Amino acid sequence: MSKFQRFLLKRLAISVLLTLVAVSVIFVVLRLLPGSPFEALVTSGNLNQEQIDEIRAMYGLDQSIWKQYINYLGSLLTFQFGYSILRSQPVWEVLEPRLINSLILLVPALVTTAILSSVLGMYAGWNRGSRLEKASIVSTTLLRSTPVFITAIFFIIVFAYNLEIVPALGMRSIRATPDGYLETFVSLDFLHHYLLPFTVAVLYYSGDFLLLARNGVVEKRGSEFLKLHRAKGLTEMEQLARAGRNSMLPILTYFTLRLGMIFQGLILLEVVFSWPGIGRELVLAIQQQDYPLVQAAVFIMALAVIIANLAADVLYAYFDPTVSTNGGGSA
């Protein structure tokens, strides 16, 4: 077994363990804490004993807590999320299209911003002290540090309400009745609705990538190997390309981590734009106490982070020729 495989195996084991613990924490929060939601489900409302029993049986609340836990684990890990109280539909049927809606908005935005901001950041770092560098740092800091819903509100006021270029809310206009994903996403109407949230997401994440790339290049700019590249007669742009290549790894890792946190990071964006994604659905479910739905959505979000963490570690180990992959150990 190679060192890399060993490293992979260890990371994989840790991820599985983490998933179990995270899932258990969700279980504890939802079922065991005093006044927890599932408790409330039964005690609130004027239900007679028969109805209570029915509900308890439906959610398995009449079983012992260990049995509940085992059932719960089993159903989550097999993606059997049960029935949504609010929508009277299987949870997965509710979540699946919303998951797709979120992905279609957020993944392209993240990819776009990762590429554009990194390139801009590298250029800014190379020209350290220039006006471009200062301006880009200030503006991306503004965009990154301001909570996303405020940026979104500003954009809605300016572009939707005042300039009336794009619609403020939703993913499709109310009259549209598309059938299937293809019809939903391949249309001008969709593009029209897509533009504003996409832009806000791109801008929101630009700061991290820009600064990461900029700091990387600034660090490399004074390095010995770049001096040798310079002595070899490489042009400015060729040198910058080398400096950039040497700063790629943290950016790649960060991109992967961000990808994992994408659902939870932009919940508010979906809420402000009424984008029918998983984040908005989760907020609605929490507000309306639809716990099977909540449970599933939180699980998906946690899973995404764990998988992304794993991917980031593996990518790092795989792409960095100098990293030692023996995952700890002796001298």
Next chain:
Amino acid sequence: MSTETKPEAELYKRADALWTTVRDQFAFLRQDPMAFAGMLVVAAFVFLGLFGPYLALHDPIEHTVRGDGGSVLRLTAPSADALFGTTAYGKDVLSQFLAGARPTLIVGLFGGLGTGALGFTVGVVSGYYGGWVDELLMRLTDLTFSLPFMPMALLLLTFMTPNIWLITAIIATFLWKMPARVVRSEVLSVRERTFVRSARASGASNLRTMLYHVAPNVLPIGFLYTAYGVAWAIAAQASLAFLGFGDPTMTSWGRMLRQVFASGNMRVAWWWVLPPAIGIAAITTSVFLIGRAYEEVINPEIQTDQ
């Protein structure tokens, strides 16, 4: 004897040394105009947080602004009666804005401090001791990374009555992982430095080595992440309030935005939107700008030009 100094003189000397340290730490402010501007905003914000509620002309929630005829002035643009206009419920926006700074300050300050202190401690202990302590603490940070902050916070706040201290605690519980990781990796490199080995060789205990030799050398990065923690806490608090999970007894800027958003008046009532929105954006950005400028000073790896 010459080595004997008067206690007062000693005290002055210490105060002076402390002042010099503080001044040196903040010297970057003079050179970076953006950070300096940020400092001014922060100062103004702290002032608002401390005295805002007393400056407010009216009670932000109880008082209803009435026009000449005694009718409730709903959704009126800024005027002499209400300098910043009124809300859909006839409340004075200016008073709400002034009063709303306080919860933001409390959560920001204590959430940030809590985040910094918790993260710093975990980072130093984890990095210094290594081994199973490190493994345990790092898996714990992994866990807090994988539990999504916003949904978990919302969940907890549905069955616990939100109040400002609970919110602060929740925020610190979820955010400490950031400084913890950064401080830990810094400690890992400091730990290998010769003076730490040298301290061990001269018989210093683990606690002594950690407190006197390791911790002071990672303190700047701890400060930095405490500053970032303040900005994160403010943003998180505003976001929670915007979703309707703020402290129901206190007016905050996030709650103002929720009301304007939920009442559907965003399209018309710009005077209602702008003060809280600009307030939040200005304070978070300022804190970040200061942190960024400080980072340039303490990060030796971007110090290549000197």
Next chain:
Amino acid sequence: MTLLNVENLKVTYATDDETVHAVNDVSFSIDEGVNYGLAGESGSGKSTVAEALLGLLPGNGTVERGTIEFNGTDLTSLSEAERRDVLWEDIAYIPQSAMDSLDPVMSTGDQIAQAIHTHRNVTDAKARDRVRELFEIVGLDPDRIDNYPHEFSGGMRQRVTIAMALALEPDLIIADEPTTGLDVIVQDKIIDKILEIQERMDSSLLLITHEIGVIAETCDDLSILYGGKVMEQGSVDNVLVNPTNPYTMGLKNSFPEIDENEDPVAIPGSPPNLNREPTACVFEDRCPFATDECGESHPDLVDLPNRNHRSACHRVKEAAQLRRDADEPETWNIPDDGDADSDRGEVILETDALEKHYEQSQPLLSKLRGEDPDYVKAVDGVSLSVRRSEVLGVAGESGCGKSTLGETMALLEDPTGGDFMFDGEPYEYYRDGNLQEFRRKVQIIFQDPFDSLNPRQTVRKLVGEPLTIHDYRTDEKERAIVETLEKVGLTPAEKFLDQYPHELSGGQRQRVAVAKALVLDPDFLICDEPASMLDVSLKVNLLNLLRGLADAEDIGIVYISHDLASLMQVSDRLAIMYLGRVIEEGDVDRIASQPRHPYTSSLLSAAPEKDPTADRTRVLLEGEPPDPVDLPSGCAFAPRCPKAQGSCWEAEPAIDEIGDETHRAACYFPKGEEGLNASDASAVDETKFPESANTDSVGD
């Protein structure tokens, strides 16, 4: 014909609050095919000159005035693009730290090919062929051109940068400290390689280094820089044999050498502050011969009659007299404590077959199967003893385990085998509850003076901390601190008490580190390369200090270093380590004059000599030390040993294989009494490495 002519070069650096005048009116010229040396201590401006020539000055550095004429064109007047064309095509560069100078995420072959593609229009295949050829020239395996830098050792990486410099057969190669940080044997091989190739290519070489020994052996002409000024210039034979400038004299005298009986004499004081344009002679405040005239102006370089030799000194006419005086320590205000051989006391520390093995991590599966894990045998059966008032030198290349030995002796690492006795008590006594007592009596001084002091503590706190920890002399703490600081030569001590490490120079910092160790009045001192990062004059100061301490304070000292010359100066006895074992041990004089182990002789012969007229026979050792995990059975040195025979591979020789109490070695076929001679070496050459020129004569 003149290839490079530098005229009145002046370079300044702008920093936040002041301008640093790094290079002040430096002029020199290099003829075609000539090796030119640029010597000086750190801060002398030698690297800045190289960077100015290459146009590689950092952003805050400016060439204020002066011309750099290369082949008739002034490089300072070229545009960026024009200069890029000259770079590498005509002037190539071998950088200082090969460790960091290669792009970590690009294969070594690609990096060389990149240099070719930038200047020549050739196909990829052709470039690759050239890279393979270059790898062969510099002695690397051509099949490794796709390897990344981290897969090579330090010496091999330096070979890669040399290959890169040769790629386009430039007219001039600038080598900036090409061997700093390399072990002496590797350094010797690299220097040999550079010379061999450069002879073949017929290009000129500008060698920048602080080691005048390296220049003495390789260069024809040189300039000695100090404080950004040329102090002395001319042919190596003139300048280094008969220096006419007090600085050169001081520099030369302070270089310790292996077979020299005189103690090196250090230059007291520290290099000048360059925040103003120099008005006086830059060396004035450290020069024992300074007169009023020296305070008024910096002397011009004047030609000495009838030879290729120039010197910048107001008293150049009295050079012969000055030279005689400069040999005397009193001249430099250093008390001559003479060679009073101290009486050695009783044995204070003793190890018997001491071992420190590190377990290699192994997969869970083999752990379950109960397989034995691999061990890194960092220290593998070392038996040594040190007496009071004695300095035991431990020598060896990097990776030989000498630092681990030091840390194990200091009980910073737990020994995994063997016996350890200190002050009459075994290791177990200290381990079981008496470690604090040990920590008080035994102190260790580490390598890096820039990192061995906590940057956030003042000198008072730094030196006082051990007192607090051990509750020793706490009632008179201040006095103890002051006393100790004065003992290590930091006078007046009050001046330093409230300073932070960053306000001190490298030499002062190392003295504070020594004071920290001495403040507890220890019985035993372990020094792990304490001088390796110091300039030569400071290094000698420290060596003399330690020597004096051993004599006066009755403490035992272990001095660990890779620098044989310093060890010879400071030690009474010497132990040579190779791969975790001591392979030779004995009195310094006997090892220096009659090394018995072949490894010891190669180490001794690899050290450069500062006298250019000396003739040194170079014995180049094949290969590098093997991985200490899978050691061959038998003698660990056998794979590289020119004399290895069948029995060497069978069983490992013990340290007392030959010799007696005062000098013993672990070798079956030790050197005879005749010592190392040339015929011996060439015999080796013929039998073992017939095709490559592994030995050659250095000097003229």
